[in-house]
Amino acid sequence: MATDRDSVLEAAVSVLSRRPTAHLDEIARAAGISRATLHRIFPGREALIREVGALGLRKFAAALDSAAIESGDTQSALRRLVDAVVPDAALCAFLAGENQLYDDPEINELWEIQDARVRALFLRGQKEGAFRIELSAGWLSEAFFDLVAGVGWAVQDGRLAPRDGAHSLVELFLGGALRRPDQS
C-alpha cells in the first residue's frame, strides 16, 4: 500500500523536477497507472504536490539522520551527508524549484527544521575550525542545497554521471575550483 503510493510519488518526482507544470496525464503515464487511479490515490493535483514535497523532506531528514551530522568531525559528517543525499538529489531539485510548497505551514516547518540542522552543522564546523568563517553558515547551507539540486538536475538530464555526483559535489563544495599548488 504505502510502497505503491511511494512508487507513484517517485515517478511524479522524475517528471515534476524537470517540468513543474506537467499535466496529470503525464505523471500518471510516468507512474504506469491511469489518471483515474492517480485520482483515487491522491485527491487532486495540490495534494500530490504536497505529498511529493513531504516525501522529499522525509528523505532529506532521513539522510541527515543516517549521516549522523550531529556527531563526529564536521568534514567527515558533511561527506557522509553528501553520500546519503545524492541518491535523492532529484527530490532536492524538486524542493528547490517548487517554492510554492513553502506556503504550506506544515511543509515549511519541516523544512525549517532540516535547514536548521544543516546550518548547525556548518556553524559547528566553523567553531571547530574546519569550515571558513568568512562565509556565513546560512550561505554555506544555502549554497550546499543549491549544489545538491544542481547535481539532481545534471544527473537527470544526463549531463553528469550518477556515479560522479557525490564526488563532484564534495570536491567542489569543500575544496573549491581553485587548484592549490602549495597544497600537494
Add this chain to the structure above:
Amino acid sequence: MATDRDSVLEAAVSVLSRRPTAHLDEIARAAGISRATLHRIFPGREALIREVGALGLRKFAAALDSAAIESGDTQSALRRLVDAVVPDAALCAFLAGENQLYDDPEINELWEIQDARVRALFLRGQKEGAFRIELSAGWLSEAFFDLVAGVGWAVQDGRLAPRDGAHSLVELFLGGALRRPDQS
C-alpha cells in the same frame, strides 16, 4: 520604447523567478500597467516568457563580454565575471528554473553559445593550472551557474544581502568551504 519593454520585462522577472506560474494579472500589476497594455506589448504569455529568457541571455552574454573572460588570467576573469553577473542574478535564476525555455531552438542555441564560453574559460584555466583538473569543466560550469542562480534567489528572498552576493559566490566557488590552516 525599448526601455519601456525592458522595464516590463524586469518587473516580470521579479515575479516569475519566484513563481514561474504567476498569472498575467500579477505580472501586469508588478509592472504597473494593466493586463490590456501587457497584451499590447507582448502577444501572449508564451511570447513574454520567451522575451524574458532572451533578455536574460542577452544580459548574461553582455556580462561575459564586459568581463572579457577570454583574456587575462583565468582566476581574475572569473572574478570579473562574478561581479558582472551578480547584479542580474535574478535573471539567471529565472533561466535556471524555466527549463521549458530550452524547447525553443533560438533560445537554446543562444544558451549553448554562452555556456560554451563559460566551459572554455574553465578549460583554459585548467590548462593554465589555475583550476583543478579533477572536476570536469562541464561540471564547474554547471555548478557555477547553479550558485549564481542560488545567489539570485537568496537575494530576492532577503536571505542574502545584495552587497554580499558577489563575495560569497566567489569565495565559496573558488576557495571552497574548507578552512586551510596551512594557507594563511
Add this chain to the structure above:
DNA sequence: AAAGAATGAGACATCAACGTCTCATCTGAT
C-alpha cells in the same frame, strides 16, 4: 469457477486563465 475488488478507458461538467474586444478616461502635442 465465481464473487469481489481494483483498474483502465472514456465521457462529462466545471473552472480558471487566457486572448480579444469595446468603451471611457487620460495624456500630450499642436
Add this chain to the structure above:
DNA sequence: ATCAGATGAGACGTTGATGTCTCATTCTTT
C-alpha cells in the same frame, strides 16, 4: 481648446486542465 494616441477597466468567448462519473475489463481471493 482640440484632437490623436495611449491606457485602464471590464465584459466576453475560448481553451485546456482538472475533478467526477460510469462502465467494461482484469486481477485477486476463496
